Amino acid sequence: MTASVSPGSAGGGVVSFDSIAQALGAVTDNAETNLRAKIDKINSAGDGNVSQADMLMLQADLQKWSMMIQLQSTITKELGDALKGIIQKAG
Numbered sequence: 001m002t003a004s005v006s007p008g009s010a011g012g013g014v015v016s017f018d019s020i021a022q023a024l025g026a027v028t029d030n031a032e033t034n035l036r037a038k039i040d041k042i043n044s045a046g047d048g049n050v051s052q053a054d055m056l057m058l059q060a061d062l063q064k065w066s067m068m069i070q071l072q073s074t075i076t077k078e079l080g081d082a083l084k085g086i087i088q089k090a091g
Contacts, residue, residue, distance in 0.1 A: 015079065020072065020075055020079065021076075027068055028072060031064050031065040035058075035062060
């Protein structure tokens with residue numbers, strides 16, 4: 001969907017679903033790549049012994065990834081709600 005909101009004369013770029021997906025998607029993809037690398041590193045040990053430090057680092061990385069997903073979802077929803085409000089007021 002290409003609905004967008006322009007900030008008008010205030011300057012800046014256009015906010016759209018695509019721009020949100022592009023900006024936050026790159027950060028989310030990076031967090032996911034790092035998370036997968038840590039999981040693979042833990043799995044590659046193969047002995048089943050995972051240290052508490054490794055588990056804590058994995059938990060922190062999982063939380064970062066989860067927050068990025070939630071942030072992207074929240075921003076997309078808020079933009080959608082704002083556009084719906086504009087449409088309702090215009091109609």
